[in-house]
Amino acid sequence: MKPPAKISPATLARLAKLGIHHRSDLLLHLPLRYEDETHLAPIATLQPGMNVQVQGVITHSAVAFRPRRTLVCRLQDNGSELYLRFLNFYPSQQKQLAEGKQIRAVGEARMGYYGLEMVHPKCRAVDDDTPLQPSLTPVYPTTAGLSQAVLRKLIVNALDTLPLAETLPDVLLQKMKLAGFADSVRLLHNPPPDVSAASLEQRSHAAWRRIKFDELLAQQLSMRAYHRERGKRAAPKLAPQHRLTAQLIKDLPFALTSAQQKVYAEIGRDLAQPHPMQRLLLGDVGSGKTVVAALAALQVIENGYQVAFMAPTEILAEQHYLKLRDWLAPLGIAPVWLSGSLKKKEKQLAAERIASGETLLAIGTHALFQEQVSFHQLGLTIVDEQHKFGVQQRLALRNKGKLDVGRAASTGSGHASARHVGLKPDLQMMEPHQLMMSATPIPRTLAMSYYADLDVSVIDELPPGRMPVVTKLASDTRREEVFAKVRVACLEGRQAYWVCPLIDESEALQLQTAIETHETLRAAFPELKVGLAHGKLDSAEKARVMAAFKAGELQLLVATTVIEVGVDVPNASLMVIDHAERMGLAQLHQLRGRVGRGVAQSLCILLYQQPLSELARARLKIIFENSDGFVIAQQDLQLRGPGELLGARQSGVAMLRFADIGTDEDLLNHARQAADELLRDFPDAAQGHLQRWMANKHDYLHA
Numbered sequence: 001m002k003p004p005a006k007i008s009p010a011t012l013a014r015l016a017k018l019g020i021h022h023r024s025d026l027l028l029h030l031p032l033r034y035e036d037e038t039h040l041a042p043i044a045t046l047q048p049g050m051n052v053q054v055q056g057v058i059t060h061s062a063v064a065f066r067p068r069r070t071l072v073c074r075l076q077d078n079g080s081e082l083y084l085r086f087l088n089f090y091p092s093q094q095k096q097l098a099e100g101k102q103i104r105a106v107g108e109a110r111m112g113y114y115g116l117e118m119v120h121p122k123c124r125a126v127d128d129d130t131p132l133q134p135s136l137t138p139v140y141p142t143t144a145g146l147s148q149a150v151l152r153k154l155i156v157n158a159l160d161t162l163p164l165a166e167t168l169p170d171v172l173l174q175k176m177k178l179a180g181f182a183d184s185v186r187l188l189h190n191p192p193p194d195v196s197a198a199s200l201e202q203r204s205h206a207a208w209r210r211i212k213f214d215e216l217l218a219q220q221l222s223m224r225a226y227h228r229e230r231g232k233r234a235a236p237k238l239a240p241q242h243r244l245t246a247q248l249i250k251d252l253p254f255a256l257t258s259a260q261q262k263v264y265a266e267i268g269r270d271l272a273q274p275h276p277m278q279r280l281l282l283g284d285v286g287s288g289k290t291v292v293a294a295l296a297a298l299q300v301i302e303n304g305y306q307v308a309f310m311a312p313t314e315i316l317a318e319q320h321y322l323k324l325r326d327w328l329a330p331l332g333i334a335p336v337w338l339s340g341s342l343k344k345k346e347k348q349l350a351a352e353r354i355a356s357g358e359t360l361l362a363i364g365t366h367a368l369f370q371e372q373v374s375f376h377q378l379g380l381t382i383v384d385e386q387h388k389f390g391v392q393q394r395l396a397l398r399n400k401g402k403l404d405v406g407r408a409a410s411t412g413s414g415h416a417s418a419r420h421v422g423l424k425p426d427l428q429m430m431e432p433h434q435l436m437m438s439a440t441p442i443p444r445t446l447a448m449s450y451y452a453d454l455d456v457s458v459i460d461e462l463p464p465g466r467m468p469v470v471t472k473l474a475s476d477t478r479r480e481e482v483f484a485k486v487r488v489a490c491l492e493g494r495q496a497y498w499v500c501p502l503i504d505e506s507e508a509l510q511l512q513t514a515i516e517t518h519e520t521l522r523a524a525f526p527e528l529k530v531g532l533a534h535g536k537l538d539s540a541e542k543a544r545v546m547a548a549f550k551a552g553e554l555q556l557l558v559a560t561t562v563i564e565v566g567v568d569v570p571n572a573s574l575m576v577i578d579h580a581e582r583m584g585l586a587q588l589h590q591l592r593g594r595v596g597r598g599v600a601q602s603l604c605i606l607l608y609q610q611p612l613s614e615l616a617r618a619r620l621k622i623i624f625e626n627s628d629g630f631v632i633a634q635q636d637l638q639l640r641g642p643g644e645l646l647g648a649r650q651s652g653v654a655m656l657r658f659a660d661i662g663t664d665e666d667l668l669n670h671a672r673q674a675a676d677e678l679l680r681d682f683p684d685a686a687q688g689h690l691q692r693w694m695a696n697k698h699d700y701l702h703a
């Protein structure tokens with residue numbers, strides 16, 4: 001083997017920008033695309049959109065100044081002509097492209113102002129017998145100051161000097177019909193002459209499939225490792241007693257849907273295991289997750305353990321509190337309310353009741369539980385609207401020692417602290433079960449990849465009798481008509497939401513807009529009672545407004561997106577979303593889910609301002625045409641990619657570089673299966689594989 005090439009510090013810095021920190025990262029820095037310089041296309045045969053190499057003589061070369069300084073050349077071969085245009089060019093290039101020179105140009109042909117043209121083609125001077133490239137030329141993702149040639153040299157050197165060990169056992173390769181790792185990597189960097197360009201371009205070639213599989217497998221392995229490791233940890237066994245749960249089911253004013261029964265059965269089984277449950281309950285807005293949470297809570301309570309139920313906002317937490325208080329009162333269970341608006345004394349009292357074990361159910365916001373609340377014997381934490389927390393946050397919370405909601409919560413993970421002293425020895429090792437709920441319908445493939453550490457239950461049916469919400473789009477110029485609709489609905493005894501425009505840039509501006517909108521609408525509807533709810537209200541005030549709206553004392557509620565999650569007021573049947581073009585699909589879907597909860601036909605009006613960006617237009621079309629959250633999420637995935645959808649881009653969760661969970665679902669399925677097999681039968685191989693793909697990337701290049 002050759003010695004590795006020396007790399008200058010400037011180049012190292014540029015490589016780091018590309019995520020290349022380790023010499024072996026070069027091996028997996030794979031081409032973005034390929035250029036075909038293996039043959040020459042006669043200019044006469046060019047069609048717009050063709051990516052080709054042509055050869056000819058420059059018959060004209062001049063700098064044009066309008067609309068901006070441009071070098072325009074005419075290239076002729078056998079009497080046919082093609083224009084070459086360069087917006088940025090050096091004098092040396094101009095010389096290379098002088099009249100009479102023979103050159104080869106590689107690029108995409110398109111229809112331009114003068115006719116068929118290539119913009120910024122790759123050009124080089126040739127003579128009649130300059131040989132053609134024997135194979136496709138890779139084009140790598142790169143960064144300013146790092147040329148393809150330099151990058152290419154480093155990669156070739158890495159291929160020559162580093163081992164390309166196979167991480168997967170033979171049986172697996174055969175079973176999954178996978179190409180070898182070394183062959184695949186070599187082929188992608190140096191495609192042989194006979195390989196189909198299309199299969200490389202579309203990444204359907206066996207070599208690409210192997211790389212994508214490897215990447216997905218690494219992701220699955222790391223997530224599944226968490227999943228399996230859970231099986232070694234201890235949690236209280238809380239088998240169904242069918243006492244309180246059966247009572248609630250009997251008392252409910254409705255029958256559970258079969259989907260609700262199914263997911264409760266899954267949760268109930270998990271709770272009876274001696275290992276911590278970590279289950280994600282997915283169900284579209286209005287599918288009835290709260291009652292499932294209540295049943296889970298009751299199963300824990302009837303075993304004498306405590307439950308912590310958290311929601312991301314005060315409004316939502318309080319709504320849960322009120323609902324569960326009513327449902328559970330006949331069972332003799334009074335939940336404790338943990339709210340920011342409680343007086344210090346009340347908070348203390350609540351904390352004491354939780355710590356003593358006198359109360360078995362505590363409901364509140366997430367933040368509150370993270371303060372000093374100790375549980376006597378915590379058996380289950382329920383986190384509602386978990387999508388409000390990113391993947392990263394979720395993993396961080398878990399790694400930090402569970403949700404840190406008390407003493408039992410932190411044990412068993414090496415984080416036992418003085419707070420835990422005095423626990424019964426058997427409890428010392430226990431941690432609570434966890435149920436996470438989300439209404440962001442996550443496409444199945446996303447759930448399988450990014451939530452592979454969790455078990456997932458899906459409520460895939462809505463309670464009967466729901467009438468779909470009618471959605472209308474209205475340009476802002478029709479504001480008056482929309483006002484009239486609001487007036488009529490409210491005067492007929494129904495209620496309406498008016499959702500204020502989203503102002504991303506500034507919270508202060510957002511608040512100001514909400515207050516102004518409220519003023520405007522109050523002036524527009526003197527005959528109606530108009531309330532205002534926004535994120536900056538203190539929690540007592542917020543609770544008062546929501547209670548008044550719920551009680552029907554307010555007819556129109558002007559609100560910021562604080563109402564996006566979970567709010568449940570069945571009599572509200574009209575929603576206007578102002579500047580809907582500014583909102584994301586998940587948000588629009590969540591907002592719209594606030595209506596259509598009662599018996600009246602509901603209407604959601606999306607008010608938009610012209611002109612619409614292409615993305616906004618696409619979003620509005622999707623939300624207008626679809627009501628199924630899973631379909632919307634799937635389309636959102638296509639529109640935005642998984643990073644945005646999971647809110648993970650900012651939080652730095654490693655996204656997939658090669659695989660595309662939109663199109664590689666089959667590979668994902670294989671990878672998922674392979675991950676379990678590897679972890680079970682070939683733990684060393686699993687380790688090696690993870691090392692390659694996820695190794696902590698230190699400054700190995702410097703060594």
Ligand code: ADP
Nearest residue numbers: 254255256257285286287288289290291463568
């Ligand atoms: P989400 O899944 O969005 O949290 P909720 O739990 O708030 O939904 O339920 C939405 C509404 O549907 C609530 O008013 C709830 O009481 C009602 N509900 C739940 N399950 C059923 C059911 N099986 N039949 C009829 N109504 C139901």
Ligand code: MG
Nearest residue numbers: 289290384566
């Ligand atoms: Mg809910």
